Amino acid sequence: MATAAELKKLYDVGAHFALARTRRHPTAVPFIFSTKDRTDIFDLEETVRRLASAREFVQNLAKAGKSLLFVGGKNEVISIVKAAAERANSPYVAGRWIGGTLTNFKNIRKRIDRLEKLSADRESGELEKYTKKERLMIDREIEELLGRFGGIVSLKDLPGALYVVDTRHEHTAVKEANQLGIPVIALASSDCDFAQIQYPIPANDTSVKSVSFVTEEIADAYQEGKKPAAK
Secondary structure, eight states, X not given: OOOHHHHHHHHXXXXXXXEEGGGOOGGGGGGEEEEETTEEEEOHHHHHHHHHHHHHHHHHHHHTTOOEEEEOOSTTTHHHHHHHHHHTTOXXXXXXXXXXXXXXXXXXXXXXXXXXXXXXXXXXXXXXXXXXXXXXHXXXXXXXXXXXXXXXXXXXXXXSEEEEEOTTTXXXXXXXXXXHTOOEEEEEOTTSOGGGOSEEEESOSSOHHHHHHHHHHHHHHHHHHHSOOOO
């Protein structure tokens, strides 16, 4: 059972606010406590349980040495997702999801390899043999590749799981993960399809405070899982 302190933390960040009842996805029903002024309210007892379950899974994922890919492209969450992923030393897509990032990973990885090679050549001075115009073109290519794939350079293989903020917004990423059997942990509001999420965290997925709180919890859990067990 959730403690008063756990419930208060979620309440204070506005995690209980879902969306208008008219936007409710049928799969969200088990997570709804009530409806007030036509707005659905999440059952925070259930949110506490689900967050604890997600944290445990993420810790075990880290212990097993598997990667966690953070995903969030909405304007209000980009900086939160990127900062949490970097703190956890994890790959991330904080911006537009490139179709095929998972399902066509072999070709995506080739583009990342090119980014790494061009960047290394620039660092070592290898590009000095090219004309100024050619170097400018290469610089542009590096910037374009960084914009697309900069957050997943460390991803040498498919991730062990995805942490997603708002599965409705990131439906392409979730669909690709589902196709490949990659578990999805997600902060999801009442308009999301919970049937596509293996570890759902039903809560407000738009409020900066709510997104920050849950995302930090997931990043903390991943870092805790990476720590060597005390002897």
